[in-house]
Amino acid sequence: MTEFKPPLNDMSFLLTKVFDVASLWESIPQLKETVDIDTAEAILEEAGKLASGLIAPLNRSGDEEGAQWHDGVVTTPAGFKEAYQTFAEGGWSGLGGDPAYGGMGMPKMLGVLFDEMMYAANSSFALYPTLTSGACLALNAHGSEALKQKYLPSLYSGRWASSMCLTESHSGTDLGLIRTKAIPNGDDSYLISGTKIFITGGDQDLNENIIHLVLAKLPDAAPGARGISLFLVPKINVENDQLTTANNVSCGSIEHKMGIKASATCVMNFDESVGYLVGEVGKGLACMFTMMNYERLSIGIQGIGCGEMAYQGAAEYAKDRLQSRGVGALKDPSKPADPIVVHGDVRRMLLTMRANNEASRAFALYIAKQLDITKFSEDTQAVAKASGLVALLTPVAKAFFTDLGLESTVLGQQVYGGHGYIREWGMEQLVRDVRIAQIYEGTNGIQALDLIGRKVAMNQGKDFELFSQEIREFVSDFNGSELASNTRLAPMFTQLTASIEQLEQLTQLILSRAGDGNELNGNAVDYLNAFGYSAFAFMWCMMAVAAVKEQQHDDNCLYENKLVVAEFFFARILPRQQAHIGAIQSGVSSLMALPNEMF
Ligand SMILES: Cc1cc2nc3c(=O)[nH]c(=O)nc-3n(C[C@H](O)[C@H](O)[C@H](O)COP(=O)(O)OP(=O)(O)OC[C@H]3O[C@@H](n4cnc5c(N)ncnc54)[C@H](O)[C@@H]3O)c2cc1C
Structure with a gap:
């Protein structure tokens, strides 16, 4: 392994x-x-x-x-x-x-x-x-200052851990349906009762206490999502930084599942457990979104991590495994066969993994940069722009990185041939472990709906313009620079320009059809993918420019490798965007034609 x-x-x-x-x-x-x-x-x-x-x-x-x-x-x-x-x-x-x-x-x-x-x-x-x-x-x-002082230091030190309790058996994507109740307790606390399912780390033996963040409804709550409030519910009550009594929080069972088997996925029962309101009554979902947005980027990064590990394994294996003869100069007559890395199809798999992993890592850093600006910068204009970009790009990162993460792990497994299917080599575990990342934290379909609906259509494409404008400025700076005549960079920038132009037109098309809910719902995933490939083209141009600049005074092979992988991305991966654009242009009538009962 x-x-x-x-x-x-x-x-x-x-x-x-x-x-x-x-x-x-x-x-x-x-x-x-x-x-x-x-x-x-x-x-x-x-x-x-x-x-x-x-x-x-x-x-x-x-x-x-x-x-x-x-x-x-x-x-x-x-x-x-x-x-x-x-x-x-x-x-x-x-x-x-x-x-x-x-x-x-x-x-x-x-x-x-x-x-x-x-x-x-x-x-x-x-x-x-x-x-x-x-x-x-x-x-x-x-949280209130009192809650922060009481809980944050022990969470930051790692003494305690937390869980995120949203899902109930009948309420996953549609959290407005939750039934967990919060009854005012006559002081600043509430009594929380209900059952949550699929709670990651809901119980475990790593920490002496677990501080659950739980979505629940007050008895007089408004219907749907507007009635949801957020509560902090400790597993064990805390006084003066000491653990006191158990808080009627129990784990009914854990799930037996396809992957991430060492992560406890728990059924959690709250039985008049004492909880404390976080944020305002009825604003629970908005407060929880602070956590969910963080987790969404993090889960996107699970896709990158698993994809990277799969690449490392596959690249090593492909240089070692001897099967069949390569073509022409790639033949090594001193060996009975050539390493499989010489074969075009194996190279296709390895380069696809590498090009997508490296672009994902760059894009994760690009979003992290915006998050840092929103958190630390004192420049209000910069903060406003960065906030818009974070809102727009987080669902793209979560869904695109994890879809490509699964693709990378499956390709990695494929490079190993039959050995990839065998437990010993670790590749099948990566496939199993990354698969959940497309589902939890809101399925990738729901991420795409968030992008196309809330982040693009609902604000008339304003946040989208922030992003496309930034790419346009980047291209225009390049065109005005001495690198514009570089024969390796120029074609990449031509393709980036065409790609962002097409995404702008596609966004206008989406906005013009936004009155039809089926158009948004049925096209969401294709739109997110078309968006993702433009974003990756942007990332690869940024990386290629940096590599060319470094090559002028440093012969480290990392820079040449970056350019070769960038060229592969533009030649062999960016064209995928056309398929998604074509699907959207053809409309959703074919999706909606078959009557429900005919499925
Ligand atoms: C291992 C694991 C760990 C988890 N960890 C946690 C956790 O820590 N905390 C927590 O609260 N939850 C957790 N979850 C729950 C997870 O977030 C949900 O399973 C997920 O959000 C989907 O909800 P659901 O399973 O109820 O599917 P459903 O909501 O029933 O969705 C089923 C399908 O319908 C689609 N769909 C639903 N509504 C729409 C729509 N309007 N338009 C188009 N398509 C739609 C979905 O995309 C999906 O494909 C975990 C789940 C698992 C399996």
């Missing part, structure tokens, strides 16, 4: 040469005080050691053993508890947390790279602390 090698060189290229974080961080006072590029690279190096040395070795055994439930008690696989202890002692739980409550205050641009390494090493393990980080964000944004 391939050992995980943290892609630190690629990460450093993106941070320093593509996004020039040194200048960005220098320009924002709060970040200037917190982080510089040396600190950032040292943190990533340590994170890489943690991921590859401690967390990755538990991936296979965790999958074999799985999380267990006996008599209401959940246990994680052997080694998880000790590894989590080291993780918490290293301060990793509070990496991006608010320093006022004990967090490290590091930028999201480091957080996304850290998350990627954790998911690549072990998706199940990564999920436990990820949920806690998202809950902290929601609590910090919407």
Whole structure:
């Protein structure tokens, strides 16, 4: 089985040469005080050691053993508890947390790279602390000062963990249907009763306490989503930082599932458990969205991490496995056959994985940059623009990265031939582990609806214009620069320009048909994909420009490799966008023609 090698060189290229974080961080006072590029690279190096040395070795055994439930008690696989202890002692739980409550205050641009390494090493393990980080964000944004002081320090230190309790058996996508009740308790608390299902880390043995964020409705709540409020419900009550009595929160069972077997997916029962309101009554879904948006990007990154791990395994295997003869100069007569990496079809698979993984990583950093601007910048105009971009791009990241993440893991498995189907090599586990990322945190279909409906149609394409304008300015800067005549870059920019023009026209078409709900619903996934490929073309042009600039004074092969992969992306992957555009142009009448009962 391939050992995980943290892609630190690629990460450093993106941070320093593509996004020039040194200048960005220098320009924002709060970040200037917190982080510089040396600190950032040292943190990533340590994170890489943690991921590859401690967390990755538990991936296979965790999958074999799985999380267990006996008599209401959940246990994680052997080694998880000790590894989590080291993780918490290293301060990793509070990496991006608010320093006022004990967090490290590091930028999201480091957080996304850290998350990627954790998911690549072990998706199940990564999920436990990820949920806690998202809950902290929601609590910090919407909780009262008293709640923040009481809970945030122990969450940031890793002493306690969190869960996100939304889903009920009859209410998944449509959370307006939830039945969990919150009854005012005569003081500042509420009594929460109901059953939540599919709760990741709802119970586990890594932490002494679990702080649940629970969606529930007051007795007089408005119908639907407007009636939902958010409550903090500890597993064990807390007084003066000490654990006191059990809070009637129990785990009824855990699910037996296709992948992420070491992550406990719990049925959680709340039986008049004491809870505290977070944010305002009836604004629970909006507050929860702070957590869900964080988690959506994070789950997108699960797609990148699994895709990266699949690529590393497949590339190593393809250079080693001898089958059939290559063509012409690729033949090595000293061997009985050639390594499969010489074959065009194997190269297609490897390059597809690599081009999509690297573009995803760049795009995750691009979104993280916008998140950092919204959080740290004092420039109100920049903050407004970055907020619009985050809202627009988060569903794209979640769905596109995870769809491509699954594609990468399946391609990786395919490179191994029959051996990819066998447990021993670890490739089938990656396929199983990444598959859930297309489903939870809102299915990818729902992400696409969020993009086309709420983020594009409902604001008449204003946030979309922010993005397309930024690409147009980037292209215009390039055209006015001395690199415009570069024979490798110029064709890429021509294709990027055509791609964004087509996406603009497509967006206008969508806006013109927005009155018909079926047009939005039936075209959403194709629109998200067409959008994603334009965004990736933007990322590949950014990376290619940085590579050409570096090549002028540095012969590191990383830069030439970037250009070769960029050329592959434009030649072989960007054309996929045309299929999605064509599907949308043809309308949805063929989708809606078959009567329901004929399915
Ligand atoms: C392993 C695992 C871990 C999870 N972790 C958590 C967790 O920690 N916390 C939590 O609260 N939940 C969690 N979930 C629940 C998860 O978020 C939901 O399963 C998911 O949001 C989909 O809801 P559902 O399963 O009820 O599907 P449904 O809502 O029933 O959807 C079924 C299908 O219909 C489609 N659909 C629904 N409505 C529409 C529409 N209007 N237009 C078009 N298509 C539509 C969906 O896209 C989907 O394909 C987890 C689930 C799993 C399996």
